Amino acid sequence: MRTARTRPIRSKVAALLLVPLVSLVAIWVYAADLTGRAALAQRKYHTLNDQFAASGQGLLVELGKERQASVVYLSGPRKAASTPAALTAQRARLDKAVATFRRTSTSDAARGATTAEMRSRVSDVLKALGGLGELRAAVDGRTIDRLTAVNDYSSMVDVMHRLYDSLIVIDDASLYNWTLSDRAAGRAMELLQRENALVAGALVTHGRMTAAEHRMFLEMLGEQRWQWQRQRSLADPKVYARLTAPVFASTQYHAYKDIEDQIAAHDRGPLPISAWQWQETAQPLVLSVNQMIMANTNGAAARADRLGRDAYLRLGVVGGAGLLVIALSVLLALRFGRGVVRELVGLRGSAEELADERLPRLVERLRRNEAVDVEAEAPALPRGRTSEVNRLAESFAKVQRTAVDAAVGQAELRAGVGRIFLNIARRNQSLLHRQLTMLDGLESRAEADDLEALFRIDHLTTRMRRHAESLIILSGATPGRGWRRPVHITDVLRAAVAEIEDYTRAVVLTESEDGLVGAAVTDVVHLLAELLENAASFSPPNTEVRVMAERVGNGFCVEIEDRGLGVKPETLAEINRRLAEPPEFDLVDTDRLGLFVVARLAARHGIDVSLHRSPYGGVTAIVLMPHDLVVPADRMDEDPALLDGATDAPAVEAPADDGEPGASGDADAPSPDGERDGAEPVDAEPAERGPVQAVPSDAGPAFMGTPYTDAPFGGTPRPEVVTRAEVVPDVGVFARREPAPGESPQPGSAWPVPVPLREAPPVLPQLAGPATPWGRPDDAPPAAPPHGPRG
Structure with missing residues (x-):
């Protein structure tokens, strides 16, 4: 037209x-x-x-x-x-x-x-x-x-x-x-x-x-x-x-x-x-x-x-x-013409100010939960000398008031939805936390035949807890879990890998012994888990997802590389824009909840997250953490109060199972038996197990949208055998091999070991003790994963 x-x-x-x-x-x-x-x-x-x-x-x-x-x-x-x-x-x-x-x-x-x-x-x-x-x-x-x-x-x-x-x-x-x-x-x-x-x-x-x-x-x-x-x-x-x-x-x-x-x-x-x-x-x-x-x-x-x-x-x-x-006609024409133009231009300026300044500023204030005076934000326009322009100004004032009321209403609606999310998520978090505590007790007393099923339930519960925490993050609050002491980067990566369904496809490549300040551990684990789950969900099941971590000039970098089909350049650019400038949560854009979660977490700690095309045609996610979040290896044992940025996590009350504020969500809380979670590893030798069935994914974040339907592996079912990984001692790189049916883990194997899902890598160290080592001595029998705090 x-x-x-x-x-x-x-x-x-x-x-x-x-x-x-x-x-x-x-x-x-x-x-x-x-x-x-x-x-x-x-x-x-x-x-x-x-x-x-x-x-x-x-x-x-x-x-x-x-x-x-x-x-x-x-x-x-x-x-x-x-x-x-x-x-x-x-x-x-x-x-x-x-x-x-x-x-x-x-x-x-x-x-x-x-x-x-x-x-x-x-x-x-x-x-x-x-x-x-x-x-x-x-x-x-x-x-x-x-x-x-x-x-x-x-x-x-x-x-x-x-x-x-x-x-x-x-x-x-x-x-x-x-x-x-x-x-x-x-x-x-x-x-x-x-x-x-x-x-x-x-x-x-x-x-x-x-x-x-x-x-x-x-x-x-x-x-x-x-x-x-x-x-x-x-x-x-x-x-x-x-x-x-x-x-x-x-x-x-x-x-x-x-x-x-x-x-x-x-x-x-x-x-x-x-x-x-x-x-x-x-x-x-x-x-x-x-x-x-x-x-x-x-x-x-x-x-x-x-x-x-x-x-x-x-x-x-x-x-x-x-x-x-x-001359008189020109003067009168200029006077009346300028008067009309001035009134109309003033009206236009008011409209532009409303659209470009006041409404965005109002929305930003509403996002910060500040009190807003509708009368002050929608003032009456000055009256002119032209009746038609005055009526137009009155109509615009009504539109302005309606727009401000709508913005306030939308903010109240979002705040209400956020409170609903937060309330539901807190209830679920409390229930899931109690469920994990009960599972820890059952696992310590279960027979070898029942242990595998308990491990699978435990892993699903951990993923459910992460999704509940995603709702808390989307509502603008913070999860109740936190750490006072710094945690090794390796254990943070393990905890993130343990949060996803296909954790056995993840290959972690790092030689860093640096740590992460305790206040950021929960959010970084959650952020990396979202990226890992996205990489695993959008790549063929027979490929691996590589995780590389090392210190760089501008901080600490974690690269997550998949071998999928990738995304279109314009889609990749849009995702990077949203990651760089976290948008306001949109209830309509529900197919990219993971994008909102990652953007919120990255903005909270000043982390730079960007996606790029990988050498294999897939996607490489680069997570760059600033120096103030990273603790050098030689300072890991110092008092947290003396470390830059290693401040105590905020004390957040997690609601009890009935929805009321109850027990603290701090990971430092003691377990029901009086000991801290993960304080001591379990020495029980797990029974020899056969192949473990893969757990189907039911709630992946997938913030890059629906995978390509023409993907060559799009319709391939998950593998029925969970692959093993063994360490290459001289470089510390995990290589994969398929276990023989009924084969038991050999001494000297490193994480991740070929065990059922509950035998995933230990997610986090105990609160006050040293980080869990990457492997065991060659003469030590393979131990079950510790019942420690979950990331």
Whole structure:
């Protein structure tokens, strides 16, 4: 199943708040862009007006004057030897106007405010003005007529008007129309100047116009009046009435209009006006129209300035207020978003603290049987400002209380089960101890024919006692048996071997004469017995289990090696992990009780137990006991109080057979006949016996689980003959051989001897005496195992 992608709450809250914020920022940017564009357009208009309006208008006026002067010169007598002073002066004024226009139109301010198209139009104007020298030379040489001169000068003016048309860049509709109206007035004025030049030239030649000139006059007249009508239609009525209407209402305009009408109607002969009359009418009107156009231009510029200021004000309001709103929105979003996130993160932190710290700490305290205050361990969570989060916190508090109650309940259940185990185990231990005492008495008085059966019952009872002690260990208590004096390692190993069913398969290899402190003897014997029984249970019955013991650099090492099929590496790793870190006893995991027992015992004394793959494919268990548990051989006879770690075993009351605390479980307790168990060996010579039947295993610990079902020896029954072992004197290694039917043990044989189960190796020495020797003198008869204390 495909799992959904998860994201932290911070990302989701950030995304939730980011969308409206981004939308708000986008709207603000759009509004600011519109306002900013308007402000920039007004600024651009103002810049273009400053750079082109005055200089361009002056250039147009001077071009018109030079055009008229040139036409008048061309209309004059050809016998004039030089250019008139008036024309020369006018050319100087035009050159000055051209220089001014060139400077302003190519300035950095103008280039920054113009587009590529505008700059191209400026280049066209400057290029056209560059032809003034050639045109003037033609005029001076009289190589052109006056109509051609009018057209050539007018072509330069047309280029200027195309430049002005491209300079209209304004978004305001009223200002745009005002500018178009002003441009129409400028074209109308240009047509007035063309008429003036044409009529002035004709008046020099006695008032006669050629047909072409008259036709051009009519065309200019029609276009001029159309431009005035267009100017009026585009202009604001109030502006028109204030700036333009006075010109058209003046007597000068009406007189000029009457003269235009007369010239238009007179297509033949001299013009019906005199030169003086034309000059008195046309020139003042041209000046008035020029002033009117400049007033309109300045008025448009003033309006552009007002619009620019308004645009900048709007930009400031929109930009500043928008930024303020955005900043306020961000602050509020961060505040509320962080508040929600903080509450949720705090709730998550409480859950993690409960799962990772408080519950494990609580369980650990419960394992140590400490008192736990449920109210203190499940405190109420701090309330937030969000109702949904508060309800979630309340629900989590209930879950927290339930989890703590469940942990306490589980601990109480485990404690109750442990007390049940302990009570039952103590009862069984007491009964089994009394049973072993009774068996000792029966064995000392039994006939040879009954002794074998008693030995078998004795061995089964010893194993039952070990299982009862396992329950005591699992319940967290300690068995009641203990020793004050150190015990030889060899006797500890013997006692452990004697605890298992197939003790005859065990081969003990050691030359150590060191001892083990008395306080650890019972637990070490139990630990080794669990490992030995596991090794014997999970290996073929015809193989041996080797036990090797020696002192090493880090303590004393016991290796238990079997020749079974082994376990899987992952299972071996899991077992070693549990041995290194003893887990809490789980009532469900009942097929590995031995693992819990070994882990508990090893942890109690700081013993390191690990399992590895043996060279035969089976398992090798390595038990490493620390130095403080081992007593060197040369200090075995010292006072236990002077030995490091050789402290007295704790006095634990073992329950009597009725379950109440009764006789002490200390192994130092006297036997019913007044002697200590194992104080004296039994000298009775056992009768010669035949083969002994093996005792089936009924309750092995087997903490590695069920043996492999495909094992080659899995279905093979136990051997019917218990093997013998004899010592190799020079190395002390036990070798096995099969006894002949009815064969008696030979003198000089060492432990283990070929006797029934009760003739297992002596389990432990007497409490205050020396350890039982490994063998007997060669001339001594084989003795029955002593009735000593059992490991």
